Amino acid sequence: MWKRDIKFNNNVFYAIDTRGVAIINKEDSSHFFISYPEAAVFSVLVENNDLKKSEEMLQAVLDRSRSETNRFVNRCIEKWEDQDIIRQDG
Numbered sequence: 114m115w116k117r118d119i120k121f122n123n124n125v126f127y128a129i130d131t132r133g134v135a136i137i138n139k140e141d142s143s144h145f146f147i148s149y150p151e152a153a154v155f156s157v158l159v160e161n162n163d164l165k166k167s168e169e170m171l172q173a174v175l176d177r178s179r180s181e182t183n184r185f186v187n188r189c190i191e192k193w194e195d196q197d198i199i200r201q202d203g
Contacts, residue, residue: 119158119190119199129156136198145196150175154189 124140133152
């Protein structure tokens, strides 16, 4: 399981729809589109503060083992940190 609280950078706006997640960074005008399966991870992390529940939901949605799910989520988190979309506190 990922260990720290995930926070959005203050300069990031997002919109979730059925095709994925649109991200806009108002500071540098960069924009990204996150498609499934990464969009599922983003959506669950945004909507759910209970990490254990998030892990269980993503395991079901992604149809992966616990360890595969955690590796996938951690790769998503690292990517989004590199893109200045999120940060982890703690």
